[in-house]
Amino acid sequence: MNWNDYEALWKRQELPRGAAADVIELKRTFEAKHRKMERTILLRNLIEGVGGIMTSLGFGLLTWRMGITGWSIILGLGLIAGVSCVFLYDWLRFRRVRSGPEATLLARLESGIAELRHQRGLITHIGKWYLTSYLAAMLLLGYGLLQHTARTAPPGMWKSVLTTPITLAWIVVLLGVMAGAIVWWWLDVQKSIRLRIDPRLAELEKLRRDLLSRDD
Amino acid sequence: MSPPPDQATLFRAWQEEHRGIFLKVARSFAPVPADTADLQQEMLLQLWTSLPTYAGQAKPSTWIYRVCLNTALTWRRGTVRREKRIEPGADISVLAASAATPAEQAGERETLEKLYAAIHALPMFDRALVLLALDGLAYREIAEITGLTENHVGVSLTRARQRLAELMKGVTDELE
Numbered sequence: 287m288n289w290n291d292y293e294a295l296w297k298r299q300e301l302p303r304g305a306a307a308d309v310i311e312l313k314r315t316f317e318a319k320h321r322k323m324e325r326t327i328l329l330r331n332l333i334e335g336v337g338g339i340m341t342s343l344g345f346g347l348l349t350w351r352m353g354i355t356g357w358s359i360i361l362g363l364g365l366i367a368g369v370s371c372v373f374l375y376d377w378l379r380f381r382r383v384r385s386g387p388e389a390t391l392l393a394r395l396e397s398g399i400a401e402l403r404h405q406r407g408l409i410t411h412i413g414k415w416y417l418t419s420y421l422a423a424m425l426l427l428g429y430g431l432l433q434h435t436a437r438t439a440p441p442g443m444w445k446s447v448l449t450t451p452i453t454l455a456w457i458v459v460l461l462g463v464m465a466g467a468i469v470w471w472w473l474d475v476q477k478s479i480r481l482r483i484d485p486r487l488a489e490l491e492k493l494r495r496d497l498l499s500r501d502d
Numbered sequence: 503m504s505p506p507p508d509q510a511t512l513f514r515a516w517q518e519e520h521r522g523i524f525l526k527v528a529r530s531f532a533p534v535p536a537d538t539a540d541l542q543q544e545m546l547l548q549l550w551t552s553l554p555t556y557a558g559q560a561k562p563s564t565w566i567y568r569v570c571l572n573t574a575l576t577w578r579r580g581t582v583r584r585e586k587r588i589e590p591g592a593d594i595s596v597l598a599a600s601a602a603t604p605a606e607q608a609g610e611r612e613t614l615e616k617l618y619a620a621i622h623a624l625p626m627f628d629r630a631l632v633l634l635a636l637d638g639l640a641y642r643e644i645a646e647i648t649g650l651t652e653n654h655v656g657v658s659l660t661r662a663r664q665r666l667a668e669l670m671k672g673v674t675d676e677l678e
Contacts, residue, residue, distance in 0.1 A: 287670065292617060299614055301522050302548040354564055354581030387548040387569045391630065394572045494620055495574060497627045497648065499658075 329333075335377065336372030354434040362426030365419045372415065378410065402487045409479055413472065464490045509553050517546070520566050523637075525569075530633055531574035560646065567639075567647045571630050602624045620669035628662035635659055653672045 343361040349359055385397035408415075435444065447453060506572045517524075528542040549569045556565060621629055625647075641652040642660075648655065 287613075289667070291668070292666070293636050293638065295610060295617065296526075297638065300611070301525050372523050386552050387572050388552040388555065388560075388565050389572070390568060390647060390649030391575065391627075392573055398576070445564075459581055493626055497650070497658075498654075 305355070308491065335370045335373040338366050338373075341368075342367040348428075354430065356430050357431060358426040358433070359473035362423040365423040369416055369419045374414055375454060392494075392497060395490055395497065399487065399490045402483055402490065406479060406483050406487065409483070412475055417468065510549075513550060513553060514557075516562055516566060520563055520579055521565065523566050523570055526633060526637070527570040527574050529618055531577065533618065533622050536589060541574060541580050544577055545570045548573045561643075564646050567634065571633075571647065575630065576624055617670065620666055623669055624662060624665055627658070628665055631655070631659050631662045632666055637662070661675070 346359070346363045349355065383397065384401065385394045387394070389397065432444075448457075453467065524542050524545055528538045528545065532538045532541040551567065552565075554571055556562075560568075583613045621632055624632060630648070631644065634647060639647075643654045644650075644659070645652045650658070
């Protein structure tokens with residue numbers, strides 16, 4: 287048998303007539319899936335994006351009304367809002383650049399690979415742009431609040447409060463918990479790169495290599 | 503000028519007219535019947551999703567091939583089984599040659615099964631190229647679907663055909 291025989295056989299095959307897809311059922315399935323996905327995306331964006339902006343706005347309003355102002359407060363809140371803006375910008379960018387299922391195979395692959403690389407880069411450097419920004423924001427806000435209370439609290443109050451053994455123990459525990467949470471979160475992020483992004487990226491890159499490989 | 507058909511009407515018409523594409527692609531990429539049905543459902547869902555963006559620039563078959571192959575190439579076996587299947591009646595293991603005697607039909611069916619198995623054994627993109635070529639698409643059309651140049655399609659297809667021939671060698675030796 288040669289190629290022509292295969293082609294003839296292929297074209298002769300009788301295709302079974304299954305029940306046609308129920309459009310109403312399909313709509314329902316799609317909408318259910320779509321709604322679920324939309325809800326997930328919305329929730330993530332609310333938490334990561336809008337949440338940060340709202341928090342900084344709310345906290346800014348509160349501190350302003352309480353008369354707590356200063357460059358450190360503004361900069362700290364700006365950093366929190368800035369991180370949120372990065373999330374929102376990235377989400378909008380993803381919506382703009384993603385290829386639909388009707389794109390050519392190569393375009394779709396390129397788009398998938400580019401997106402995964404971008405996500406990998408964002409996650410790999412999350413310590414630099416996310417963690418550092420949040421830690422800096424917390425320090426700045428803390429500094430601003432301390433400066434304010436130093437002006438308004440009775441003299442020597444902070445010194446007496448902060449130097450009791452119980453307060454010091456609480457501070458150590460709190461710092462330990464925070465450090466532990468950061469380490470756990472960091473390991474989790476690395477695990478998600480190793481288990482989810484890298485294998486998928488390798489898979490798509492292999493597909494791309496196969497598609498573009500030529501023996502000539 | 504008549505208004506464009508609504509999404510549901512267009513979907514129904516395409517599904518009927520091009521059902522061979524869904525069946526052949528699904529079976530070539532997911533030979534286990536339960537997986538085949540899953541993949542077919544996913545392809546139909548993706549087609550439904552992409553329909554609103556169809557502007558008539560590409561031929562419907564080109565569009566459908568793209569959607570089906572993109573879905574098949576990134577589809578993963580073992581995804582959550584859906585309770586409700588869209589096309590429960592389709593049993594694509596029932597393949598027969600219409601204008602042949604029962605013995606010939608059985609022989610052809612067996613060869614066809616082996617052809618599907620050989621296609622499935624090919625690397626992903628060779629599989630896609632062979633599928634398109636077996637369906638009689640010209641290099642230009644295959645290039646439109648894959649995004650490769652016609653020259654590249656020619657080279658890759660030659661290689662894929664050779665691989666298929668090697669895989670089918672045992673089968674054809676048995677038949678000759």
